[in-house]
Amino acid sequence: MFLPEMILHCIRTLEQSGFEAYAVGGCVRDSLLGITPHDYDLCTNATPEETAGIFADHTLVRSGEKHGTIGVVINKQVVEITTFRTEGGYQDSRHPDWVRFVSNVEEDLARRDFTVNAMAYHPDKGYIDPFGGQEDLKNKILRTVGEPAARFSEDALRILRGVRFAVRFGLTPTDDTLQAMKTLAPTMDSLARERVFDELCKLLPLVTAKDLEIFRDILVQVVPPLAPCVGFLQHNPHHIYDVYGHTAKVVEAVSKDPVLRWAALLHDCGKPACFTLDEDGVGHFYGHAQISAQLANDYLLSMKSPTALREQVVFLITHHMDILEPDKKQIRRKMGAYTKEALLDLVLLQFADQGKPQEDSHLPAVMECMSQVLAEDACLTVKDLAIDGRDLLALGYSAGPDIGFCLHCLLERVQMEDLPNERQALLAAAQAFLTHPL
Ligand code: ATP
Ligand code: MG
Numbered sequence: 542m543f544l545p546e547m548i549l550h551c552i553r554t555l556e557q558s559g560f561e562a563y564a565v566g567g568c569v570r571d572s573l574l575g576i577t578p579h580d581y582d583l584c585t586n587a588t589p590e591e592t593a594g595i596f597a598d599h600t601l602v603r604s605g606e607k608h609g610t611i612g613v614v615i616n617k618q619v620v621e622i623t624t625f626r627t628e629g630g631y632q633d634s635r636h637p638d639w640v641r642f643v644s645n646v647e648e649d650l651a652r653r654d655f656t657v658n659a660m661a662y663h664p665d666k667g668y669i670d671p672f673g674g675q676e677d678l679k680n681k682i683l684r685t686v687g688e689p690a691a692r693f694s695e696d697a698l699r700i701l702r703g704v705r706f707a708v709r710f711g712l713t714p715t716d717d718t719l720q721a722m723k724t725l726a727p728t729m730d731s732l733a734r735e736r737v738f739d740e741l742c743k744l745l746p747l748v749t750a751k752d753l754e755i756f757r758d759i760l761v762q763v764v765p766p767l768a769p770c771v772g773f774l775q776h777n778p779h780h781i782y783d784v785y786g787h788t789a790k791v792v793e794a795v796s797k798d799p800v801l802r803w804a805a806l807l808h809d810c811g812k813p814a815c816f817t818l819d820e821d822g823v824g825h826f827y828g829h830a831q832i833s834a835q836l837a838n839d840y841l842l843s844m845k846s847p848t849a850l851r852e853q854v855v856f857l858i859t860h861h862m863d864i865l866e867p868d869k870k871q872i873r874r875k876m877g878a879y880t881k882e883a884l885l886d887l888v889l890l891q892f893a894d895q896g897k898p899q900e901d902s903h904l905p906a907v908m909e910c911m912s913q914v915l916a917e918d919a920c921l922t923v924k925d926l927a928i929d930g931r932d933l934l935a936l937g938y939s940a941g942p943d944i945g946f947c948l949h950c951l952l953e954r955v956q957m958e959d960l961p962n963e964r965q966a967l968l969a970a971a972q973a974f975l976t977h978p979l
Contacts, residue, residue: 542572542662547615548581549664551596551622558595560587562622563646563661563669570657573678574710583622584649584661588642592622608640625649631696647671654692654699655706656684683712689721697728701740704759708744708752726762737763738844745806746797753789764806766836769813776824784812787896794893800850804857804890807837834859856883857890865891867906872914873956877921885911920955920962923948927964928971936971947971 544552544564555562562585568578585592592611593601602612602619609624627648628637643649646661646669653659656677661669668675672686683706685692685699693700700722707714714722729737741763753760761768770784780787788809795801811832817825834855841851856879865875865888876884888911892904920926928951930944938944951967954960960970 542569542668544662544664545581547618547620548583550615551583551613551620552664554595555583555585555587555592555622558587558591560585560591560595561646562587563663565646565649565661566653566658569660569662569668570674570678570710572662573660573675581620583620584625584646585622586625586644586646587622588624592624596622608636609642627652630694631698637696651686653686654696654702656686657706657710657712659686677712678710681710681712683707683714683718685718685721689715689718690725693721693725694728697725697732698736698740700726700729700759701737701744701763704752704756705740705744705747708747708749708756723758726759729759729763734844738846741844742799745792745802746799748792750786750789750793753792754786757785764840766807766810766840770810773813773816774824775812775826776818776822778823780824784809790896791890791893794896795889798886800853800857801886801890801893803837803841803850803854804861804886805893807833807840807854808858808861808890808894809833810836830859830862853883853886857887860887861890861894863887865904865907867903867910869910869914869919870957872907872910873919873921874953876911876914876919877952877956881911881915881921920952923952925962926951926955926967927962928967932964932968933971936968937975938971947974950974 542564548564552562552564562583564581565584566582568581571578587595589603589606589609589611592613593603593606596611596613600614602614605612605621605623609626611622612619613622625643625646625648626640627643628641629639631637650659650661650669650671656672656674658674659670659672660674663669673684677684683703685703703714703718703722706712757771761771767785767788770788773784775782775784775787782790788806791808792802792805795805809826809829811829811834812826814832814836815826815829817827819825837858838851838855841854860879865871872884879887888904888907892902895902895904923929923945926948930948933944933947934940938947951960951970954970955962955967960966
């Protein structure tokens with residue numbers, strides 16, 4: 542396994558002081574998979590205090606010291622060095638109840654969640670792999686270290702981590718691992734919402750529709766607004782899947798952007814609540830965009846999602862049924878009102894929601910129209926107008942709301958191609974407006 546110079550330096554430095562040190566966890570797994578690790582964690586039998594002493598001439602990050610971790614800053618990067626430890630359950634769902642430093646690497650590996658995450662590596666000694674992580678990686682198997690139910694009971698977040706590792710590396714959980722994940726899924730209710738939300742944010746960009754089906758029961762447990770969608774048939778010739786199945790397809794079809802993934806996941810969750818059947822036996826879901834947006838908002842609030850993410854997701858869901866026209870006037874106004882990024886995301890969500898590309902889809906034309914508007918350097922907000930409030934004051938407008946009102950009227954006329962966005966034309970229109978208000 543390749544280890545960067547600074548990691549080798551840390552290992553050698555600890556060894557020169559008489560301690561053991563290994564690369565451990567994700568970096569070992571990733572290297573075995575041929576993936577360049579995004580960071581390298583080290584473990585050692587030196588206590589945090591000893592590690593801090595050994596690297597006293599470096600800047601140190603000591604916020605994780607209680608749990609055994611010292612961050613050593615080398616070349617502006619932090620190398621985390623953690624004392625071999627074992628740990629208790631996660632009563633507060635955030636931190637282990639206790640950690641106890643132990644003297645050998647095998648004991649440290651035994652506290653880790655999955656065999657593929659429980660390997661260490663030393664440049665001279667090679668792999669330390671007491672639980673068969675290499676074999677499991679080769680066979681693409683996800684297996685807990687030790688008895689699955691016991692390990693998931695210590696920390697229920699491991700269930701969701703298991704889903705993430707399975708999806709990310711194409712691993713199949715062993716029967717007893719999957720069984721325990723499903724049986725113990727309800728215990729995830731007691732986890733800190735932030736931990737669950739963070740984990741879901743890491744998972745969502747990785748999933749395919751098939752993954753969402755395989756791990757459906759586990760996901761529904763942590764995303765309760767999806768529960769009524771499972772098996773909910775739409776009674777509509779345009780919708781061949783149940784609401785959950787359709788949702789899964791849409792999630793896969795949008796890009797990996799977290800806002801789009803969350804919006805896709807929740808975009809139809811209000812459908813079951815709005816379902817009506819007409820006399821021809823065709824299902825309808827009038828008002829479902831609003832209801833879904835409301836449910837998504839409540840859910841994301843409960844999960845303590847960052848506000849910006851929640852607002853963008855709710856916006857997309859609210860508008861996912863809007864009919865967008867390939868009409869420059871409408872596009873300019875919507876781009877100004879929503880921002881061009883939000884409008885683009887909305888079109889992308891609508892694309893994904895349509896399913897397989899439909900020949901009569903108007904969305905390619907909408908996209909084309911958006912590119913034309915952007916290429917024209919269009920006037921989207923009052924800030925883009927060729928005049929501003931000071932010009933209006935100079936014309937004799939009084940300071941206050943009249944100025945904003947006039948600028949918005951001018952913007953509207955420019956966007957509707959009733960006026961060019963040119964200084965003289967705008968000043969003349971503003972003058973006329975002053976003499977003959979609406
Ligand atoms: P990533 O590439 O996502 O960072 P990682 O394997 O490095 O993957 P981390 O969350 O950074 O994952 O954790 C580092 C290591 O610590 C894991 O490989 C695993 O051995 C162990 N670990 C992390 N969280 C837990 C947990 N909740 N229970 C048991 N072991 C854990
Ligand atoms: Mg990591």
